[in-house]
Amino acid sequence: MIDVPARPYPYLLDPRHTALVVIDMQRDFIEKGGFGDSLGNDVARLEAIIPTVAGLIALFRKQSWLVIHTREAHRPDLSDCPPSKIRRGNPSLKIGEAGAMGRLLVRGEPGNQIVDDLAPIDGEIVIDKPGKGMFWATGLDGPLAERGITHLVFAGVTTEVCVQTSMREANDRGFECLLVEDATESYFAEFKAAAIEMIVAQGGIVGWVAPLGALEKAVAEAGAHV
Numbered sequence: 001m002i003d004v005p006a007r008p009y010p011y012l013l014d015p016r017h018t019a020l021v022v023i024d025m026q027r028d029f030i031e032k033g034g035f036g037d038s039l040g041n042d043v044a045r046l047e048a049i050i051p052t053v054a055g056l057i058a059l060f061r062k063q064s065w066l067v068i069h070t071r072e073a074h075r076p077d078l079s080d081c082p083p084s085k086i087r088r089g090n091p092s093l094k095i096g097e098a099g100a101m102g103r104l105l106v107r108g109e110p111g112n113q114i115v116d117d118l119a120p121i122d123g124e125i126v127i128d129k130p131g132k133g134m135f136w137a138t139g140l141d142g143p144l145a146e147r148g149i150t151h152l153v154f155a156g157v158t159t160e161v162c163v164q165t166s167m168r169e170a171n172d173r174g175f176e177c178l179l180v181e182d183a184t185e186s187y188f189a190e191f192k193a194a195a196i197e198m199i200v201a202q203g204g205i206v207g208w209v210a211p212l213g214a215l216e217k218a219v220a221e222a223g224a225h226v
């Protein structure tokens, strides 16, 4: 086990059974002209974490640990998108409508791709999820069970929506979850801070939180691959 300094107390990472989950680092949320922008958000806040997320992915690739990428994505006919979700927020452009990077939150469209700097490579899992959580209607339980994954490290956007929902879903399934706090971001600084406090409260009711530097240092001290 690798002992990672974390809140609310050290996180024990099992190197043979750990995967990284990078949530929704797709152009729809991070670039101007996408879904996040259409809802009136400042997307620059999210763009700023790309180098840290890249560093985290590099750490996992160097160890040959599994990397999973998710995208919030709907089928082109929107049959997996409830009308309530399309209506929500009264955005200037709705899910499925054409924006600057193609149809918003639709599979295969340019805006639905993960940003270039974090692009998946062969051997990594890419999950299209119609909801906020990564287990809902994705079939992800199967691949994780097949690989014996018991520990999940989380990054991505947005902290209080898809990251927190996915982490809660994973926690309920028995995974030991760590959120890398400088590799996640929200359009709202106060929501990110609150989500982190909710995760670590009550003895880590949802899981643990640590910065990338603490994880890198712990892995370097523990192993030969770094």
Ligand code: C5J
Pocket (backbone or CB within 6 Å): 023, 024, 029, 072, 157, 158, 159, 161, 162, 163
């Ligand atoms: C949102 C997400 N915020 N990936 N999606 O709608 O958090």
